[in-house]
Amino acid sequence: MRSRAGLPAPVITIDGPSGTGKGTIAGRLAALLGWHVLDTGALYRCVGLAAARRGVPLDDDTALGALANGLRIDFEGDRVLLNGADVSTDIRTAGASEQASRVAACPAVRRALWRLQREAARPPGLVADGRDMGTVVFPEASVKIYLDASSQVRVDRRYKQLKQKGMDASLPSLTRDLAERDRRDRERALSPLEPAADAVVIDTSALGIESVLAAVLAAVRQVLPDAEQRGAEPGAEGRGKQSTEQPGLAPEQ
Ligand code: DC
Numbered sequence: 312m313r314s315r316a317g318l319p320a321p322v323i324t325i326d327g328p329s330g331t332g333k334g335t336i337a338g339r340l341a342a343l344l345g346w347h348v349l350d351t352g353a354l355y356r357c358v359g360l361a362a363a364r365r366g367v368p369l370d371d372d373t374a375l376g377a378l379a380n381g382l383r384i385d386f387e388g389d390r391v392l393l394n395g396a397d398v399s400t401d402i403r404t405a406g407a408s409e410q411a412s413r414v415a416a417c418p419a420v421r422r423a424l425w426r427l428q429r430e431a432a433r434p435p436g437l438v439a440d441g442r443d444m445g446t447v448v449f450p451e452a453s454v455k456i457y458l459d460a461s462s463q464v465r466v467d468r469r470y471k472q473l474k475q476k477g478m479d480a481s482l483p484s485l486t487r488d489l490a491e492r493d494r495r496d497r498e499r500a501l502s503p504l505e506p507a508a509d510a511v512v513i514d515t516s517a518l519g520i521e522s523v524l525a526a527v528l529a530a531v532r533q534v535l536p537d538a539e540q541r542g543a544e545p546g547a548e549g550r551g552k553q554s555t556e557q558p559g560l561a562p563e564q
Contacts, residue, residue: 318451320434321538323531324444327458328493328504329408330465331515332523336458337440339524340531344438345542349431350386351441351448352411354424356402357384357393359410369413376419384427404478405488412492415442416499435541442496445507454534456527457506460516465489 323346325337334350341348358379359369367374385392390399401407414420421443428448431437439448445455460468466486473480496504506512511530515523531538 325440331458333440341438346436356411379423443502455510457510
């Protein structure tokens, strides 16, 4: 199995703006392959939440870097634990999205999370979703996917998602928030959101999840024809086909 330059296991990266289905596709793909999955947006959300709770200014790079280095973030199935407490719902509010987007512009936070993200690459393989997985965190990834969609479609998807969860949602404010976060993600100096030069770009505007998954699987099988066998091997430390376990990320010692 190919695992390029220095990585202990092959990595598939899935990048793109919010509302393109990255998280769903990453989870489904990892389950199919029997690989680990890492939702890197949740890491930024945890840092933003911890900063807001502790009153750390969201533009204080040094303080935010120290904070990020000291957090323990664990994934247990669909649950996200921040220093042992379940924050799965707290990190998905509109406020938490805004806080995450702001701390994500801080170089010290990105440096702290870079190390944690790299450590998540473990056998039999990792599917990592985010904004800079293919460009900055795993430039040597075996397969790089970039999912895109029109702003309108992404706002509509987010609206439906929030409503389904019984959360408050208003289309005008979601439209404003998405435009602002897109701008911040794309224009920040460090690790801006952009497709890697060697990424497979898929516009999901008119596609359902199954069609996107089929396109992603086709791209993966071209480069890694034995990806599924690897995850199914006896003794593979992967997630197992049905498991949703993600690697635990401990603070810097
Ligand atoms: O994917 P998400 O909406 O959960 O991400 C939350 C925020 O974190 C979003 O504003 C972009 C930022 N982010 C980032 O800058 N880099 C990543 N690898 C993942 C997320």
